[in-house]
Amino acid sequence: MSKCRGCGIVLQHEHPNQLGYSPKKDALYCKRCFRINHYGDVTFDMKKGIDPVDILSKVNKMNCLVVWVVDLFDFEASLMDSLNRHLYNKEIVVVLTKKDLIPATIGDDKLAKFVKKRFEYYGLHVVDVVYTGFHYDSVTVKDTISKHSQNREVVVLGMTNVGKSTMLNSLMNTQTLTASVYPGTTLDFNELKIDGVTYMDTPGLENNQSMIMYLNKDSDANYIIPHKLIKPIGFQTQKEQSFSIEGLCRIDFFGLDKTSIVFYKSNELCIHRGKVINAQQYWLNQDFKIKLNIDSSEYKETTFNYQGNCDVVIAGLGFISVKGPYTAIKVYTHPNVKVLQREVML
Template sequence: MNEHWHCIGCGVEIQTTDSDKIGYTPQAAFEKGLANEELYCQRCFRLRHYNEIQDVALTDNDFLQLLNEIGKTDALIVNVVDIFDFNGSLIPGLHRFVGDNPIIMVGNKVDVLPKSLKKPKMIQWMKERAFEQGLRPIEVLLTSAKKSQDIAQLLTIIEQYRKGRDVYIVGVTNVGKSTLINQIIKQATGVKELITTSRFPGTTLDKIEIPLDDGAVMIDTPGIIHRHQMAHYLGKKDLKLVAPQKEIKPKTYQLQPRQTLFFGGIARFDFIQGEKSSFTVYLANELLIHRTKLDNADSFYQKHVGELLQPPTTEELADFPELVRFEFSIKERSDLVFAGLGWITITKPGVIAGWAPKGVSVEIRKALI
């Protein structure tokens, strides 16, 4: 493709090489579009023909510009987070930009958490964590876009607080925001004609405007890249092992001090000091866990990473960052969180350490469970 061709839907430059980047269209579709003089990027094509929204990612500068725009409008903000990766899917500094606009916080992917968890308790926990980040959501609810759970309730709440205003839906990449919006469109059109889906005016590179029946719009914004998530350091094959696709089955380990757990080769937990205790691990079921002595842990990792300790696979080991250590002194029941991977619940006081690829955040929070 020597010439520059642009999508007639959003104006982005068409490219046929990278399906994860803006402007992608398959080569065959590109040639067909040229012949028919109707050249769309894949995102606009799916939107036009199937009413399906595909997420795109923003750069930091684009994101700041978008946030400043939201702050100047009178709108309702719907902030979608991944309840399994709550810490890793919060938007840094969101509270500084939304101004006086009300926020609804939606915890998506509730289907991957154990069914034994009580929703009211989780919602209260989300409110407390949001307050710590400076956010004051007027409503917090849980959904599963993948399983269409509680979408009708979300629509009712949006209508309750919208009061004729536009609605901005924001979230970092990988929270399932596009799936959620597709469910909203699907359910709303079937239930009460809330959204007109036959056309999407104002479909631009940075956002998609979905008309509401009173003249306002629901605005889907691109996913914001949160660079501290594990997903940005793994290939597609490895990502399938660490991103839960179904309900996770917690695993509990009785550990003595000076014992270590490896989570594949991508993270590590050290129990350094304290009395013998139980530690419950909340990770994707497919990720293998290995226990060893802390004194041997470094050599064990060097010997087995990429083979016994996968992911990363041997092919991806060369590009995989080194593991970085974070030490914490625990005073109360807490979670040690690896952004984008999961967490470990620590029940008794002690000293522990978490290791993750350089760039991935590791932190302590009040226990979710």
């Protein structure tokens, strides 16, 4: 039984429309990986990840070091509420990916502190935090993992699309594993040896709380997931203001007084700004280029009354950093998308 080197699925040569198919008996990659790598094309529906319980309970029984991979830009969507139940007895090294997307306004130590605190909040034991990103040297990541592995297998886990396979490719300095912009690229456990350490690439955990799951068109994920350094967009504003990011979410601010509001999101997405009093009318009548797969009337309202400096995070989309006086913030988006207020990250 041989497995596809790119995505870990068992190769088969009988069923062209099923996963794992390759017409060549001695192929190293399945047809799907071949097409993703050569044409950026996904021949079969991506699965958008795998049921977290299946994978986490398997990992729970292994004597392994867990490398939890987190997309720094989409940090909150990279964590799950029930994680501590499955990983309570595991040492975890956190690898933060996509640092190249984040403006360099925060020191590494401060960021590591922030990350450890967020993981503690979820009841998880983090032994180290390291960074990676396009054009970053992967030596520190490799050395840190190696130091903590102590002859154990290293299981690379995380939500779908956070950059697990890309990170492993950078440790090997090859393009062996298949990576793609769409969630659900890696399909099964995929074992590799890097400098004598056994690593396991894994399928990303399905993230039902991310906006990526609820787009009107799956291909719009390409606009929502940032590919370049994010250009923060700032406003200094007063009284009541409403902002919408395409047709994806609307955020109403109340009681502003020269308050600074900075949006961190993909540069491809437009922000529409107006008065709260006109916002509902605008929201209902506008034919947005990028939308969710629900009716505007089905959007859920979340209200935040904490009035300090904060980030408002919309999982899968980005965050809004708010500094200065305000009395309340209301967010409208898909009812399943995780929306939260947290301490300021950058």
